Amino acid sequence: MESIIFTTDAGMVLAELLDGTQHEDIFIVADKHTVLFCDRLFEKVDWLPSHVTVLDCGEENKSVESVSRIWMMLSKQGARRSSILVCVGGGVVTDLGGFAASTFKRGMRCINVPTTLLAQVDASLGGKTGFNFNGLKNEIGTFSIPEKVIIDTRFLNHLPVRERMSGFAEMIKHGLLSNREYLIRLLNLEHQETTQEYMLELIRRSVTIKNEIVTRDPREQGLRKVLNFGHTIGHAIESLSIMQGSPLLHGEAVALGLVAELYLSVKEKGFPEEIYREVRNFVKQHYPPYPLMNHVDTLYELMLHDKKNERWGVNFTLLSGIGEFSLDNYCSKDLVVEALSQV
Amino acid sequence: MESIIFTTDAGMVLAELLDGTQHEDIFIVADKHTVLFCDRLFEKVDWLPSHVTVLDCGEENKSVESVSRIWMMLSKQGARRSSILVCVGGGVVTDLGGFAASTFKRGMRCINVPTTLLAQVDASLGGKTGFNFNGLKNEIGTFSIPEKVIIDTRFLNHLPVRERMSGFAEMIKHGLLSNREYLIRLLNLEHQETTQEYMLELIRRSVTIKNEIVTRDPREQGLRKVLNFGHTIGHAIESLSIMQGSPLLHGEAVALGLVAELYLSVKEKGFPEEIYREVRNFVKQHYPPYPLMNHVDTLYELMLHDKKNERWGVNFTLLSGIGEFSLDNYCSKDLVVEALSQV
Structure with missing residues (x-):
């Protein structure tokens, strides 16, 4: 560590x-x-x-x-x-x-x-x-x-609000990977009123969650892949936005990726729908939208280059509940497109 | 390993x-x-x-x-x-x-x-x-x-003689780092008459010597520096030869570096002079000469960039005998120049 x-x-x-x-x-x-x-x-x-x-x-x-x-x-x-x-x-x-x-x-x-x-x-x-x-x-x-x-x-x-929200997307991911109470606290945070001390407490918590995972699997042989939750689709969206000349911040793309991959989790792993909806509402409220549906083939092509993949398709980490993850899932392209349509 | x-x-x-x-x-x-x-x-x-x-x-x-x-x-x-x-x-x-x-x-x-x-x-x-x-x-x-x-x-x-002799310089280094009998065998080898089987035996031996050292110190924290014997000066000669547009092969430069660093070993660590002379004769006989004395400042400057160095000078691995090494020696520039004049 x-x-x-x-x-x-x-x-x-x-x-x-x-x-x-x-x-x-x-x-x-x-x-x-x-x-x-x-x-x-x-x-x-x-x-x-x-x-x-x-x-x-x-x-x-x-x-x-x-x-x-x-x-x-x-x-x-x-x-x-x-x-x-x-x-x-x-x-x-x-x-x-x-x-x-x-x-x-x-x-x-x-x-x-x-x-x-x-x-x-x-x-x-x-x-x-x-x-x-x-x-x-x-x-x-x-x-x-x-x-x-x-x-x-x-x-x-000194950080602009957009930059702050970008980092916040990774913290929401940490909440999804660890426990409900932390997630709910994040989703209900009044960003304008947050003190430096309270922010520090949340950062410590996120750092601890990440560190526990990395310490157990530093070279991403298995467990560490959970930290990619939201990133398979998020990275593709980020790359698309760069290609299109209107780059999203990393966390902004990840926020959209989290929604899409939570949708896959609902469909494939029975992730609780009400939490999915809560996260989706939060993302819709706080993050800029990005038109994806004209670019589904490009996005899917980009996903195929993800580092976690094996030859046979796009590898997703999915959740069956908060803190309950399932590695190495391969979803059909149709389902991935359906997930993109929810963002 | x-x-x-x-x-x-x-x-x-x-x-x-x-x-x-x-x-x-x-x-x-x-x-x-x-x-x-x-x-x-x-x-x-x-x-x-x-x-x-x-x-x-x-x-x-x-x-x-x-x-x-x-x-x-x-x-x-x-x-x-x-x-x-x-x-x-x-x-x-x-x-x-x-x-x-x-x-x-x-x-x-x-x-x-x-x-x-x-x-x-x-x-x-x-x-x-x-x-x-x-x-x-x-x-x-x-x-x-x-x-x-x-x-x-x-x-x-398929290998040209020059390429073969280039590799042979590293084997001589392995001999110097391990034992006299192996070194003497190498120095007396009749290259024209070497069978494939005999060559394979020598290669195995060199590979074993290198592997034992690397296994004990893969990231060159200490012991592995012995494998750089001959290379502090050898690398500088190689870089000089590239800058001058008449590049030596790596092992050709290392052969010259071995002579110079053995000279330092004689002077600083009491390495046996007769073995130094035997290696020097072998190198003079089998490797192309390279004029160094007009470029001693450039060579010393190149040595200062060696990866083993700390801030205070050029770090040499030296030998007090065959298989007896001393890490992290810092020699005066005058002595280094004297060593270059022996090559």
Whole structure:
């Protein structure tokens, strides 16, 4: 299990972690937004600005070219295996930085400082790194657990509502995978009134749920596939939205994917219909709609590339109830199309 | 420990290993020379020619572009995690193919069929994969053990003498790391008269020596660094020769590196001078010379990028005797230059 630190002062935690490390051994990757946090974050570390790669924002830049820019900084500035790459940003930054670190000189040290809710409850944890290739999400990557993940809820104060809701979709998934009480709390949350402390409590809970699963199956041989609930269809929707030039945020696509895969769960595994409807209403209310029905063939084609698949079809994790999952289900294309029509 | 199969019929072994695998799940990477072996090699597998990436030969093509070509074949042809990439070739092919396989969908299956002596006794074993970047050898890579390595000495019949001697340098290193009797046998081998059976016996012995070390330290935390004996200087010479447009083969550069690092061992660790002289004579006799003394600053700069280094200098593995090694030695630049002058 990776070491996760919850704090309201990431700068202080970072200064302690990096104490004794020579400044020329500290490297930073951030994006154009999160680099603005770095001055303050590295205040106590006496940060060397020459050791920073600033990536362009957005899923469309999650590419081998971006990884090469990080590799080039590390190589040109003489990074060692014992040097540390600090990734400051959302999932795109931690996925790209994590991949670069895990492959530079066959593996250097890596610390994640996730700055979005999505990255704090999901992307920066568990060691999945990677980038998009051939139009497919995370087609290339490694399993490589970061040395530390520093979760500071103060970053969330800067977060646009859309970004916050994107992360919230993964938390709803955690609720579906664990217990009813947590799910209901999430679905009834008044986002405007949430205090930082209460949010921190929810994040801790999501992190714990994810971590228990990842610790038991770090390389996704079996159990870890449950974390892909909502993602087989969600990833296809996300890829479609990028292809169409109107990209959804990852969690927004996952929210739609959760509805579709809950529908499959109702039909195939007897998942309780009232909970399905409650989640569907929540998603309809809080997430942007996306027209899917003109693109069912493209979506199905995209699903066929999912990493969990075997040769014979699209592999789904389905639920028979909250916290009760069934791995490796293959649904007919007709049923998948029916599920898409419910979103 | 990876599973290594010694055979004189790689095609039969491959057919057995791939029995039951669907043809569309078999992918091949080879280079322009070794692809010519594939027809025969895959005769019994009913090989699908569309699933092949043919790389350009040579160290200068060990690049991210070549890796991308393999990734693109895998992605376009719908490879799965459970699909198998068969790497047929020398160290460049097995390093590139191994890296592509270990990162495609975060890891697919991989079988190595090394076709050069160097790849059979060294490169294809032990899970080091990667490619050159920013002019530096294997700057990017992973540790990822292939599922199987098939060693068929019949490939060596086609091997030019230069290529054979390149692999032989790594075997001499194995002799230096293990015992005097093996080393003396190697130094006195009449290459023209060596039978296939005798060669196989020597290869087995080298493979065993390497495997014992890798099994005890797969991720090069300590012990495995002994396998870098001769390589700190050897890699620098190899990189220099590529920069100068007159590339040495990997083992040719390592042979020169062995002489220089044995000299350091004599000076710093009291390694027996008569054995040093015997190895030096053998190298002078069998390997092409390379003018180093006009490039000592460049060579030293290249050594500073070695993956084993910490910040404070160039890290050498040195020997105090045959099979007696000392890790993490830092030698003065003056002494390193003196060692280069002996080559």
